[in-house]
Amino acid sequence: MDFLNQISxxxxxxxxxxxxxxxxxxxxxxxxxxxxxxxxxxFDLVPERVAxxxxxxxxxxxxxxxxxxxxxxxxxxxxxxCLDALLLSPMDRGALFLAxxxxxxxxxxxxxxxxxxxxxxxxxLSSWDVVPYLFVITLLGTIGFCVLGTLLSAVTLKAxxxxxxxxxxxxxxxxxxxxxTIRCMEAILRAGELGDAVPWLRLxxxxxxxxxxxxxxxxxxxxxx
Amino acid sequence: xxxxxxxxxxxxxxxxxxALIIVLAGLYWGLxxxxxxxxxxxxxxxxxxxxxxxxxxxxxxxxxxxGSCLYLWKREKRDDILAYSAAEIGVLFTALTIIEGxxxxxxxxxxxxxxxxxxxxxxxxxxxxAGYLMLRSLTEEDNRGASSAAVLGIIGFLDIPLIHMSVYxxxxxxxxxxxxxxxxxxxxxxxxxxxxxxxxxxVAFVLLYFYLLSLRFRLGELREEIxxxxxxxxx
Amino acid sequence: MGAWEFVFLxxxxxxxxxxxxxxxxxxxxxxxxxxxxxxxxxxxxxxxAQT
Numbered sequence: 001m002d003f004l005n006q007i008s009x010x011x012x013x014x015x016x017x018x019x020x021x022x023x024x025x026x027x028x029x030x031x032x033x034x035x036x037x038x039x040x041x042x043f044d045l046v047p048e049r050v051a052x053x054x055x056x057x058x059x060x061x062x063x064x065x066x067x068x069x070x071x072x073x074x075x076x077x078x079x080x081x082c083l084d085a086l087l088l089s090p091m092d093r094g095a096l097f098l099a100x101x102x103x104x105x106x107x108x109x110x111x112x113x114x115x116x117x118x119x120x121x122x123x124x125l126s127s128w129d130v131v132p133y134l135f136v137i138t139l140l141g142t143i144g145f146c147v148l149g150t151l152l153s154a155v156t157l158k159a160x161x162x163x164x165x166x167x168x169x170x171x172x173x174x175x176x177x178x179x180x181t182i183r184c185m186e187a188i189l190r191a192g193e194l195g196d197a198v199p200w201l202r203l204x205x206x207x208x209x210x211x212x213x214x215x216x217x218x219x220x221x222x223x224x225x
Numbered sequence: 226x227x228x229x230x231x232x233x234x235x236x237x238x239x240x241x242x243x244a245l246i247i248v249l250a251g252l253y254w255g256l257x258x259x260x261x262x263x264x265x266x267x268x269x270x271x272x273x274x275x276x277x278x279x280x281x282x283x284x285x286x287x288x289x290x291x292g293s294c295l296y297l298w299k300r301e302k303r304d305d306i307l308a309y310s311a312a313e314i315g316v317l318f319t320a321l322t323i324i325e326g327x328x329x330x331x332x333x334x335x336x337x338x339x340x341x342x343x344x345x346x347x348x349x350x351x352x353x354x355a356g357y358l359m360l361r362s363l364t365e366e367d368n369r370g371a372s373s374a375a376v377l378g379i380i381g382f383l384d385i386p387l388i389h390m391s392v393y394x395x396x397x398x399x400x401x402x403x404x405x406x407x408x409x410x411x412x413x414x415x416x417x418x419x420x421x422x423x424x425x426x427x428v429a430f431v432l433l434y435f436y437l438l439s440l441r442f443r444l445g446e447l448r449e450e451i452x453x454x455x456x457x458x459x460x
Numbered sequence: 461m462g463a464w465e466f467v468f469l470x471x472x473x474x475x476x477x478x479x480x481x482x483x484x485x486x487x488x489x490x491x492x493x494x495x496x497x498x499x500x501x502x503x504x505x506x507x508x509a510q511t
Contacts, residue, residue: 151380155373159363169356169377172349173384176391183395199394207387214383221297222376256467267463271470278474317481325470332466433478440485447492454499 006091010099024072025107028065032115035061036122050123055185058119059178067167069107070149073100074157093220097150105146112138133188140204141181147211148173154222180204237439244432251426259422268332271325273422277430278322282350285315286382293378296371305371306445308378312357314437319351342396349388353381
C-alpha cells in the first residue's frame with residue numbers, strides 16, 4: 001500500500017506543478033496540432049491514400065510531441081538539487097519511476113484526446129466508430145513510449161547535447177512499438193477490427209509489460225549513477 | 226591500486242597469431258577451395274564474410290549486455306571496460322556486416338540497399354551501438370556515464386528480440402507477392418567444401434574478435450590507471 | 461562489375477578495415493603505455509625526493 005501511496009504522492013506533485021504553470025501541456029498541444037498541419041502540406045494526401053498513411057502520420061506526430069514532453073520530464077528536479085533531496089528520502093525508486101512515467105502518460109493522453117479527433121476531422125477519415133479502437137491502440141503505444149522514454153530521459157540526464165541524444169537513443173528502441181501500433185491502426189481503419197493484426201497487439205502488450213517491469217527493477221541504478 | 230602486469234601480452238600474442246592463421250585458412254578455403262554457388266555464382270563467397278560478421282556483431286552485443294549487468298550489480302570498473310570495448314568492436318563488425326550485405330545485394334539484386342529484414346535489422350543494431358557509445362562519451366561524470374550506458378545496454382539487449390520480431394513480421398506479412406524474396410537465399414545444394422569454408426571463417430572471425438577485444442580491453446585498463454594516477458597526483 | 465570484382469571489393473574493404481582498426485589500437489596502446497611509464501617514473505622520483 002505504501003508503494004502506491006508514494007506513486008500517487010509524486011504524481012500529484014508533478015501534476016499540480018504542471019497545472020499551475022501549464023508549460024509542457026500547452027507546448028505539446030500546439031506542437032502536435034502544428035505537426036498535423038505540416039504533414040498535410042508535405043504529403044499530398046488524396047482521400048485514397050489517407051487511410052494508408054494516416055496511422056503513420058499520427059504516430060509520427062505523437063512521437064515528436066512526446067519527445068518534447070520527455071525532455072521536460074526531469075526539468076523540475078534539475079535545479080536546486082531537488083533530485084538529490086528526492087533521493088535522500090526513503091522513496092522507493094520504482095515508485096519514482098512509475099510516477100514519472102504516469103505523469104508523462106497523462107500529459108500525452110490529454111494531448112491525444114484533442115489531437116485524434118482533430119486528426120479525424122482534418123484528414124476526413126472514415127466512420128467515427130473506429131475512433132475508440134484507435135484510441136485504445138494509441139494508449140497502449142503511449143504506455144510503451146512513456147516507459148522507455150522515462151527510463152532514457154533519466155539515463156541521459158547528465159549528458160551533453162541531451163535534446164539530441166535522447167531521440168537518438170530512444171527512436172531505434174521504439175521500433176517495435178511504432179510498427180505494432182501502426183499495423184494495428186491500419187487494420188482497424190481498413191476493416192474496423194484487428195483480424196490479422198492480433199500478433200502485433202500481443203507484441204505491443206508484451207513490450208509494455210517487459211519494460212514496465214524492467215524500469216521498476218532498474219530505476220534506482222539509473223538515478224543514483 | 227594494482228599495477229597491470231605485462232605477462233598477459235604473451236597470451237594475446239598467441240591469440241593473435243592463431244587468429245591470423247585461421248583467417249588465412251579461411252581466405253584460402255573461401256576463395257579457392259569452395260566451389261561457386263549453383264545459383265549465385267562467385268558472389269556467394271561474400272557470405273563467408275557476412276554470416277560470421279553478423280554473428281560476431283550479435284556476440285558483441287551479448288558481451289555489452291553481460292558487462293552492463295555485471296557493472297550495475299558489482300560496480301567493478303572491469304565490467305564497464307568490457308562493455309564499452311565490446312561496443313566499440315561491435316560497431317566495427319556491424320558496419321562491416323552492412324557493407325558486405327550491401328555489396329552482395331548490389332551484385333544479386335542490382336541495388337545497394339533494400340529494406341529487407343536482414344539489412345534493416347543490422348542497421349538498427351548499428352544505431353543502438355552508436356547510441357550507446359555516444360551516451361557514454363557525452364555524459365559528464367565517468368561513473369555516471371558508465372551506469373547510464375550500462376542501463377542502455379541492458380534495455381537495448383532486451384529490446385533486440387522484440388525489434389527482430391517486429392521487423393521480420395513487417396517484411397514478411399505485408400510484402401506483396403513478388404518474384405524476388407530477398408530474405409531467402411536459395412542454397413539448395415550445399416557442397417561440403419562450402420560448409421567447411423563457412424566454419425573456418427566463422428572460427429577465424431571469433432578468434433579475431435576476441436583478439437581485438439583483448440587489445441581494446443587492455444587499452445581501457447591502461448587509461449583507467451592513467452586517470453587514477455592523474456587524480457592522485459592532484460591531491 | 462563482374463562477380464569476382466564484387467567479391468574482391470567486399471573482401472578488400474573488410475580486411476583493410478580490420479587491419480586499420482588493429483593498427484590504430486596498437487598505436488593507442490603504445491601511447492597509453494608511454495604515458496603510464498612516464499607517470500610511474502615521475503611518481504617514483506617524487507617519492508624518492510621526499511625520503
